[in-house]
Amino acid sequence: MAVEVQTTCPYCGVGCGVLATIDEAGNVSVKGDPAHPANLGRLCSKGAALADTIGMEGRLLYPEIAGTAHGWDNALDYTAQRFREILDTHGPEAIAFYVSGQLTTEDYYAANKLMKGFIGSANIDTNSRLCMSSAVAAHKRAFGSDTVPCSYTDLERAKLIVLAGSNAAWCHPVLFQRIVRAKKDNPDLMVVVIDPRVTPSCDIADLHLAIRPGTDHVLFNGLLVHLDESDERNALFVANFTEGLDKALAAARETAGSVAKVAEACDLPTEQVEAFYRLFARTERVVSVFSQGMNQWSFGTDKINSLINCHLLTGRIGRPGMGPFSFTGQPNAMGGREVGGLANQLAAHMELDDPEHRRIVQAFWQAPTLPEKPGLKAVELFEAIEAGKVKAVWIMATNPAVSLPDAGRMRRALESCEFVVVSDCVRDTDTTRYAHVRFPAQTWGEREGTVTNSERRISRQRAFLPTPGQARPDWWMVQQIARRLGFEDAFAWRNAADIFREHAALSAAENDGSRDFDLGGLRAITDAEYDALRPVQWPVREGRSNGDGTRLFEDGRFFTPGGRARFVAVGAHAPAETPDAEYPLVLNTGRIRDQWHTMTRTGKSARLSGHIIEPFAELHPDDAAAAAIADGDLVEVVSRRGAIVVRARLHEGQRRGSVFVPMHWNDQFAACAAVDTLTAAATDPVSGQPEFKHTPVRVAPWPASWYGFLISRRRLPMVTTGYWALSRGKGVWRYELAGRELPDDWARCARELLCQHAEQVEWIEYHDKGQHRYRAARIENGRLESVIFIGPDPKLPERDWLLKLFADGQLAERDRMAILTGKPATGQHDVGPIVCACFGVGRNVLVNTIREQHLTTPEAVGEVLRAGTNCGSCVPEIREIIAEVLGDAE
Ligand code: SF4
Numbered sequence: 051m052a053v054e055v056q057t058t059c060p061y062c063g064v065g066c067g068v069l070a071t072i073d074e075a076g077n078v079s080v081k082g083d084p085a086h087p088a089n090l091g092r093l094c095s096k097g098a099a100l101a102d103t104i105g106m107e108g109r110l111l112y113p114e115i116a117g118t119a120h121g122w123d124n125a126l127d128y129t130a131q132r133f134r135e136i137l138d139t140h141g142p143e144a145i146a147f148y149v150s151g152q153l154t155t156e157d158y159y160a161a162n163k164l165m166k167g168f169i170g171s172a173n174i175d176t177n178s179r180l181c182m183s184s185a186v187a188a189h190k191r192a193f194g195s196d197t198v199p200c201s202y203t204d205l206e207r208a209k210l211i212v213l214a215g216s217n218a219a220w221c222h223p224v225l226f227q228r229i230v231r232a233k234k235d236n237p238d239l240m241v242v243v244i245d246p247r248v249t250p251s252c253d254i255a256d257l258h259l260a261i262r263p264g265t266d267h268v269l270f271n272g273l274l275v276h277l278d279e280s281d282e283r284n285a286l287f288v289a290n291f292t293e294g295l296d297k298a299l300a301a302a303r304e305t306a307g308s309v310a311k312v313a314e315a316c317d318l319p320t321e322q323v324e325a326f327y328r329l330f331a332r333t334e335r336v337v338s339v340f341s342q343g344m345n346q347w348s349f350g351t352d353k354i355n356s357l358i359n360c361h362l363l364t365g366r367i368g369r370p371g372m373g374p375f376s377f378t379g380q381p382n383a384m385g386g387r388e389v390g391g392l393a394n395q396l397a398a399h400m401e402l403d404d405p406e407h408r409r410i411v412q413a414f415w416q417a418p419t420l421p422e423k424p425g426l427k428a429v430e431l432f433e434a435i436e437a438g439k440v441k442a443v444w445i446m447a448t449n450p451a452v453s454l455p456d457a458g459r460m461r462r463a464l465e466s467c468e469f470v471v472v473s474d475c476v477r478d479t480d481t482t483r484y485a486h487v488r489f490p491a492q493t494w495g496e497r498e499g500t501v502t503n504s505e506r507r508i509s510r511q512r513a514f515l516p517t518p519g520q521a522r523p524d525w526w527m528v529q530q531i532a533r534r535l536g537f538e539d540a541f542a543w544r545n546a547a548d549i550f551r552e553h554a555a556l557s558a559a560e561n562d563g564s565r566d567f568d569l570g571g572l573r574a575i576t577d578a579e580y581d582a583l584r585p586v587q588w589p590v591r592e593g594r595s596n597g598d599g600t601r602l603f604e605d606g607r608f609f610t611p612g613g614r615a616r617f618v619a620v621g622a623h624a625p626a627e628t629p630d631a632e633y634p635l636v637l638n639t640g641r642i643r644d645q646w647h648t649m650t651r652t653g654k655s656a657r658l659s660g661h662i663i664e665p666f667a668e669l670h671p672d673d674a675a676a677a678a679i680a681d682g683d684l685v686e687v688v689s690r691r692g693a694i695v696v697r698a699r700l701h702e703g704q705r706r707g708s709v710f711v712p713m714h715w716n717d718q719f720a721a722c723a724a725v726d727t728l729t730a731a732a733t734d735p736v737s738g739q740p741e742f743k744h745t746p747v748r749v750a751p752w753p754a755s756w757y758g759f760l761i762s763r764r765r766l767p768m769v770t771t772g773y774w775a776l777s778r779g780k781g782v783w784r785y786e787l788a789g790r791e792l793p794d795d796w797a798r799c800a801r802e803l804l805c806q807h808a809e810q811v812e813w814i815e816y817h818d819k820g821q822h823r824y825r826a827a828r829i830e831n832g833r834l835e836s837v838i839f840i841g842p843d844p845k846l847p848e849r850d851w852l853l854k855l856f857a858d859g860q861l862a863e864r865d866r867m868a869i870l871t872g873k874p875a876t877g878q879h880d881v882g883p884i885v886c887a888c889f890g891v892g893r894n895v896l897v898n899t900i901r902e903q904h905l906t907t908p909e910a911v912g913e914v915l916r917a918g919t920n921c922g923s924c925v926p927e928i929r930e931i932i933a934e935v936l937g938d939a940e
Contacts, residue, residue, distance in 0.1 A: 055514040056083055058501055058585075059097045060152065060494040061646045063378030064088055064224045065503025066097055067585065070495065070514050078104060078495070078515070086585055088202060088503055094223035094921045095644050095658065095887040102655035104495050104515065110477035111519025114488040122520060122530070129487050130534030132469045133169075136442045137535075142171035142421075144441045146431050149391055150448035151178040151380025154499025154511060156549040157524035158382070159389040160541070161446065162397055164528050165425075166390065167417030168537045172402060172425030173440065175393040176386050177448045179428040179738055181342055181379035184350030186387055187737035189376075191351070191618050192358045194610030195399060195566040196387055199367055199602050200337060200375040201505045201587065206232045207371030210333040213243045214266060214357060215343020215743075219250035220643040222341070222377045222504075223923045230254055230922065240333070242326055244269065245343060246638065247668075247710060248703025250926035257325055260705055262317040263636050264625050264744055266344055269323070270356035271302035271620055272312035276327040277363050287365030291606035291614055298359050298617035305622050330360070335371035342379060342640065346742040348626045348732045355618035362615050368603030377504050384502035388567055388588075389553060393425035394738075398557040399567035414559050416540060427738030429455065429731050436463035444471040446524050447491060449648040451480035452716040455740040457726040458692050473524055476650045480717050480724070490521040494651075497523050498546045500583070508569075509585040525549055547580035558592060566602060566609055625744040626732030629707070633689060633746035635673065636708045639725050643923055644887055645714040653719055656780040660884030660892075663777040664786050665696040665715035665723035667749060670704040677749055682844055684752040684773055684788055687711060689728035689745050695752050695773050696723050697786075709749055713742075720775045754788035756822060757844045761785075761852055762836035766803065782856050784849070787840075796824040796840060804828045804836045816870040827869045832860040837869060847872045848880030850892075885931070886917035886924045896928065900935045908932070 067086020084091035113125030400407035558570030570592035815826035851874035881892030
């Protein structure tokens with residue numbers, strides 16, 4: 051009988067509820083959970099494709115020491131012994147953990163407890179440092195606590211939603227769809243997007259402010275001044291519940307004294323700035339959403355405080371439909387914050403530098419020691435590894451060799467580290483290659499635990515699959531190491547529920563409402579209640595059945611020593627590096643719609659890989675023309691630290707002088723496209739968050755003497771050409787190729803690549819040496835096994851008919867001929883890059899259908915092709931295609 055399990059999506063911080071069904075044959079299907087308050091049944095393209103990503107391909111199944119499989123006892127004994135040696139010789143500061151917003155709260159809790167309470171250092175930091183630590187720091191400065199005051203329902207209650215540095219349409223798609231729906235239900239709801247480039251989120255914008263990168267704080271400082279001068283100050287709220295306004299206003303006046311000054315600094319038309327200020331001033335219910343575009347700067351904390359200041363001045367916080375709202379990147383970034391997974395936190399929203407908090411935690415844990423000073427933040431931690439100060443690091447569920455800034459340098463640091471442990475579910479990542487010990491971790495669908503989403507809602511991740519090989523939960527690995535280090539009693543958990551209860555009890559210890567984070571009401575839940583736990587928002591204070599509906603700051607009371615919210619004076623700022631003649635463009639990094647982080651999971655899905663199959667650099671056509679770059683050319687993007695080679699995509703919506711490159715590609719999926727090998731390790735002095743949004747670069751054509759593509763049923767060993775990018779097709783791997791040097795003999799090269807290990811090979815080929823065109827196919831038992839097409843320019847045959855030949859069974863004679871001539875036998879046309887991942891609708895199909903049937907709205911397209919009618923993530927792109935087609939027709 052089929053079994054259905056309620057669980058939570060492992061991707062972004064929206065935290066959607068998922069119903070996973072496993073049938074009698076072991077097949078898994080997923081759909082949105084209509085009962086989950088975050089998504090009410092919706093899923094985005096990534097969530098909807100979860101079932102495609104749970105195969106065993108690439109899994110790490112056994113513990114390994116130096117690349118050789120070992121039993122758990124051996125691997126744990128060896129690891130504990132190495133940690134002990136380093137601890138005894140060099141002290142606790144020589145050991146570090148680098149953890150992840152992918153972990154469950156229980157995993158996170160265990161790692162933090164071992165490091166801070168028992169190893170005795172605060173050197174545990176998380177990859178959440180890279181995505182939202184500026185939000186944490188800004189919250190703490192303003193509210194005295196890391197409190198997100200809003201709930202998702204505030205999006206439906208708002209009259210104005212400001213998306214500041216947030217491409218929610220692609221990065222938090224289900225919340226974006228909630229806003230789309232809210233706007234349909236309430237046409238008076240206004241949406242303002244603040245972003246240097248036109249993103250899909252602009253699809254619903256009433257006003258788009260394409261600001262100069264890095265000037266958001268000037269815009270919000272100007273707004274603060276405008277609100278004050280327009281008599282929009284909520285005098286009662288400011289007088290009774292805040293402090294520090296005069297200094298904040300003085301600083302704001304200095305940096306943004308007039309609308310004209312703001313418009314000049316932000317490179318915006320004065321009328322647009324005035325329109326935004328008027329709208330904000332006259333609308334009481336304002337939700338200001340902010341995300342990585344605000345966070346990832348060397349002054350991100352100040353940027354966010356400049357935004358929060360405007361809400362404090364107007365008293366628009368703690369009431370329905372209003373407040374500053376951080377959309378978090380990862381599924382459990384919030385859970386990590388709750389347990390103290392950042393190096394400058396303690397646990398349960400208590401602070402390392404507060405002696406009372408240290409006393410409470412040390413007594414609760416019965417810990418022999420607690421550090422008194424913060425540990426090393428992510429970038430500092432890897433710099434300390436580079437300097438030889440940190441000699442052992444345990445990396446859990448993350449891929450810092452790709453995601454840290456100045457990643458080339460961070461890789462060299464890892465290479466030089468005495469002892470590297472990596473626990474992961476994937477065997478080969480850019481990071482595991484540096485591991486002395488690999489621990490196989492359970493992954494989504496196998497593990498039990500909780501995660502917290504952007505609205506403080508705790509949801510269960512539940513197991514519905516058997517655990518393969520010897521994979522184990524990360525908390526179990528921490529527990530085993532703790533025991534071997536002599537801390538058995540403090541880590542005597544039987545299961546994840548034991549850890550959750552302990553975490554909940556610590557949050558309530560000597561709390562009495564003095565701290566925001568409190569799960570006292572869940573401290574005594576039974577195993578059965580934990581198994582059945584429904585999504586619940588914190589705080590859940592003892593004596594209440596659940597925390598839903600608890601609105602923080604409703605009473606105007608904040609968690610600062612005086613109970614008042616603090617305005618923060620925000621002055622002038624400039625990015626760490628500025629463009630010059632050698633590096634004239636500004637690189638901005640971010641996500642794309644259908645990939646997640648470093649693609650270890652989403653890269654397995656053919657339907658998620660069809661939207662964008664290659665790493666790219668998006669440029670404004672004027673910048674491209676100035677550099678003699680055409681759409682589709684290969685280009686080299688070069689910064690002061692490195693170079694990558696990616697495909698150029700020209701887009702009018704890109705800001706002149708800027709270039710956007712996605713963060714996902716790594717050495718497993720491309721020859722040279724890890725964008726963080728370009729970014730600088732400059733960080734915010736308050737939050738430690740790196741500046742991913744502003745790196746001076748130059749972009750130049752990457753001239754190739756040949757271009758090609760290859761499709762194969764088998765994943766091939768690294769293709770040694772100048773350029774390659776790998777993506778998943780249905781049952782096949784797709785490689786886009788190019789090179790600078792022409793091989794002497796294409797036939798030999800192709801056979802070497804495609805016929806390895808094969809004794810009996812049926813091989814067909816066509817070679818026009820004069821035209822430098824080569825085509826070949828390997829056929830096995832009458833089925834197509836692999837094809838390779840090479841030409842002198844990027845104009846290569848379409849791919850879809852070839853993919854269909856792979857899907858078909860036996861290869862017909864006419865199809866063999868078609869391969870050699872490079873044209874489909876049936877006259878079939880390419881559907882183009884997939885725009886609608888849910889229904890597999892390609893761009894060429896959309897263009898032709900829109901043109902032939904004169905379709906003018908995404909709704910009309912949806913009726914004909916179904917595209918855009920499921921998750922809705924592709925609707926902005928469909929609208930753009932309609933505009934293009936209609937524009938062409940005029
Ligand atoms: Fe998963 Fe985020 Fe998509 Fe929801 S919006 S399905 S949490 S990736």
